Amino acid sequence: xxxxxxxxxxxxxxxxxxxxxxxxxxxxxxxxxxxxxxxxxxxxxxxxxxxxxxxxxxxxxxxxxxxxxxxxxxxxxxxxxxxxxxxxxxxxxxxxxxxxxxxxxxxxxxxxxxxxxxxxxxxxxxxxxxxxxxxxxxxxxxxxxxxxxxxxxxxxxxxxxxxxxxxxxxxxxxxxxxxxxxxxxxxxxxxxxxxxxxxxxxxxxxxxxxxxxxxxxxxxxxxxxxxxxxxxxxxxxx
Numbered sequence: 001x002x003x004x005x006x007x008x009x010x011x012x013x014x015x016x017x018x019x020x021x022x023x024x025x026x027x028x029x030x031x032x033x034x035x036x037x038x039x040x041x042x043x044x045x046x047x048x049x050x051x052x053x054x055x056x057x058x059x060x061x062x063x064x065x066x067x068x069x070x071x072x073x074x075x076x077x078x079x080x081x082x083x084x085x086x087x088x089x090x091x092x093x094x095x096x097x098x099x100x101x102x103x104x105x106x107x108x109x110x111x112x113x114x115x116x117x118x119x120x121x122x123x124x125x126x127x128x129x130x131x132x133x134x135x136x137x138x139x140x141x142x143x144x145x146x147x148x149x150x151x152x153x154x155x156x157x158x159x160x161x162x163x164x165x166x167x168x169x170x171x172x173x174x175x176x177x178x179x180x181x182x183x184x185x186x187x188x189x190x191x192x193x194x195x196x197x198x199x200x201x202x203x204x205x206x207x208x209x210x211x212x213x214x215x216x217x218x219x220x221x222x223x224x225x226x227x228x229x230x231x232x233x234x235x236x237x238x
Contacts, residue, residue, distance in 0.1 A: 033070055040064040044233040047079050050152065050177060051190025051212030053225040056082040071097045073107070084116035094125065103129045105141070122146045135160050150181035169198040186218045206233040 047060035094107015129139030158173035174193035194208030219226035
């Protein structure tokens with residue numbers, strides 16, 4: 001656990017330093033000073049967050065609103081959940097500069113649950129990604145729970161096919177994540193892999209396999225919400 005925490009802290013420090021250095025360079029200044037607004041509506045058969053179902057394996061309707069201005073971004077995201085008689089509404093913001101082809105992301109995320117006490121969490125996010133051969137994108141992201149005393153490190157990859165499948169623009173992607181926590185928290189790993197089909201310019205359909213190594217005891221007495229599952233998702237962006 002100590003070595004994993006050191007790795008996560010080191011990754012956070014390296015990415016933060018790289019991002020701060022990148023923001024000082026004119027190459028990534030992104031001098032497009034236009035305000036862009038967007039929204040996304042999503043329906044999914046199961047809201048899975050870091051390998052754990054947040055809806056007791058039931059469907060979820062979700063909405064997202066984003067604003068970008070140069071390298072700056074702000075947004076909010078909401079979903080139904082199946083605990084605390086509440087909804088989840090998240091707020092986030094940060095900067096996303098690029099430098100020598102590397103895309104950086106540093107920001108903060110606030111997870112809130114209106115009507116429920118003691119569940120809100122704030123995380124610092126630091127990440128970087130790079131696209132190879134215009135089709136393969138690899139990335140690493142670190143999330144540090146400021147008031148939750150935990151750390152999460154995720155490695156991700158996506159391959160976008162060059163040719164369309166009829167009207168669809170296909171891509172395959174996957175993610176491997178690890179969480180470790182202090183003060184009696186739970187250490188565990190999770191992963192996913194799936195196929196995404198983009199169509200009609202702003203629509204996408206995704207089929208994804210999820211799993212984790214959480215035990216029944218760590219998953220509330222049963223692995224039902226933490227074991228393997230296939231999740232289907234349809235999204236539209238405007």
